[in-house]
Amino acid sequence: MERVFIKDFPLDALETWVQDIGERPFRARQIFRHLYNRLIRSWDECSDLSKGFRTQLEYGTRLNAVETAATEEAADGTRKFLFRLHDGKLIESVLIPDPPRLTACVSSQVGCALGCRFCLTGTMGLTRNLSTAEIVDQLVHMQQAVGPERRITNIVFMGMGEPLANEEALLRALRILLDSTGFGFSHRRITVSTVGLVPQMARLGRESPVNLAVSLHAADDETRSRLMPINRKYPLATLMEACRAYPMPSRKRITFEYILLKDVNDRPEDARRLVRLLSTARSKVNLIPFNPHPDLPFERPSEERVLAFQDILQKAHCTATIRQSRGADIRAACGQLAARMVSS
Ligand code: SAH
Numbered sequence: 001m002e003r004v005f006i007k008d009f010p011l012d013a014l015e016t017w018v019q020d021i022g023e024r025p026f027r028a029r030q031i032f033r034h035l036y037n038r039l040i041r042s043w044d045e046c047s048d049l050s051k052g053f054r055t056q057l058e059y060g061t062r063l064n065a066v067e068t069a070a071t072e073e074a075a076d077g078t079r080k081f082l083f084r085l086h087d088g089k090l091i092e093s094v095l096i097p098d099p100p101r102l103t104a105c106v107s108s109q110v111g112c113a114l115g116c117r118f119c120l121t122g123t124m125g126l127t128r129n130l131s132t133a134e135i136v137d138q139l140v141h142m143q144q145a146v147g148p149e150r151r152i153t154n155i156v157f158m159g160m161g162e163p164l165a166n167e168e169a170l171l172r173a174l175r176i177l178l179d180s181t182g183f184g185f186s187h188r189r190i191t192v193s194t195v196g197l198v199p200q201m202a203r204l205g206r207e208s209p210v211n212l213a214v215s216l217h218a219a220d221d222e223t224r225s226r227l228m229p230i231n232r233k234y235p236l237a238t239l240m241e242a243c244r245a246y247p248m249p250s251r252k253r254i255t256f257e258y259i260l261l262k263d264v265n266d267r268p269e270d271a272r273r274l275v276r277l278l279s280t281a282r283s284k285v286n287l288i289p290f291n292p293h294p295d296l297p298f299e300r301p302s303e304e305r306v307l308a309f310q311d312i313l314q315k316a317h318c319t320a321t322i323r324q325s326r327g328a329d330i331r332a333a334c335g336q337l338a339a340r341m342v343s344s
Pocket residue numbers: 118119120157158159160161162163193194195214215257259288289290291292296334335336
């Protein structure tokens with residue numbers, strides 16, 4: 001019999017599965033709690049399950065979908081995890097302490113097909129989608145690594161890959177993470193970042209209440225298409241229409257991410273154009289000074305330039321924060337994940 005990955009199952013699917021192997025449905029809740037509250041490393045830890053059932057779980061399922069291949073800690077406390085998947089592929093995730101928050105930045109794909117010019121993951125191309133279990137297990141392993149004293153408080157889908165290009169697995173993973181029987185994350189503390197895949201955005205809006213971040217990076221089609229090939233398929237007018245139609249409770253806003261690239265999109269007129277573009281959307285802007293890499297053909301603007309850009313937005317009553325990318329010394333900052341870390 002093919003062994004199933006137990007972390008692929010949201011609670012209702014787990015209920016069906018336990019019944020299929022002859023157990024009562026309430027067993028699913030027990031298993032779910034063991035997996036995501038107690039974070040078990042072995043079925044032996046589940047003393048409330050009969051020996052026979054534990055043996056069935058041991059031989060019929062795979063408890064782990066990822067294994068930790070290496071970890072690295074930056075000077076600022078940011079930790080990068082290199083995870084090996086069952087087929088030997090590698091992904092990276094990052095834990096960012098920012099008390100009282102502890103944010104986990106997780107991957108959704110091995111590589112990415114979208115080829116944004118400023119992103120190292122984009123230079124790898126796409127190898128494959130992650131399964132639901134592989135997405136969820138990144139969180140289980142990171143929480144196990146920090147121990148019971150500290151809880152991961154926030155999750156951002158800003159690691160490797162485009163989450164909405166893997167929406168089936170993503171939506172199942174979100175259901176698991178939000179389920180109060182398990183991790184019980186609040187939807188206010190989970191953010192999905194997308195390059196702007198319009199049809200998938202609409203589905204996410206219908207099916208999950210989590211926060212949405214849209215990677216904008218330019219306020220005119222010519223610059224955006226040059227930076228992000230996806231803009232040819234979903235140009236700004238189409239993307240902004242989808243943003244305006246995005247279902248959100250009244251207090252929520254879409255976050256627009258904007259990487260500042262020296263002399264490419266960081267001029268005062270770019271800021272003014274951005275203000276105009278966002279004037280009709282419920283939005284806030286997150287400015288990300290570019291994180292350089294020898295393989296990427298851009299530069300980071302000066303701090304002065306970054307502050308001047310922010311100032312123009314703020315004077316126009318457009319909320320704009322600057323993201324302090326963390327962990328740059330271990331290549332853990334935004335856009336630097338490529339799973340090429342070699343453990344020594
Ligand atoms: N594919 C999704 C999520 C992963 S990327 C997306 O693109 O939104 C997460 C964020 O990191 C995006 O906003 C992305 O544009 C940004 N990013 C990528 N490369 C970067 C770099 N070199 N410097 C700074 N931010 C970068």
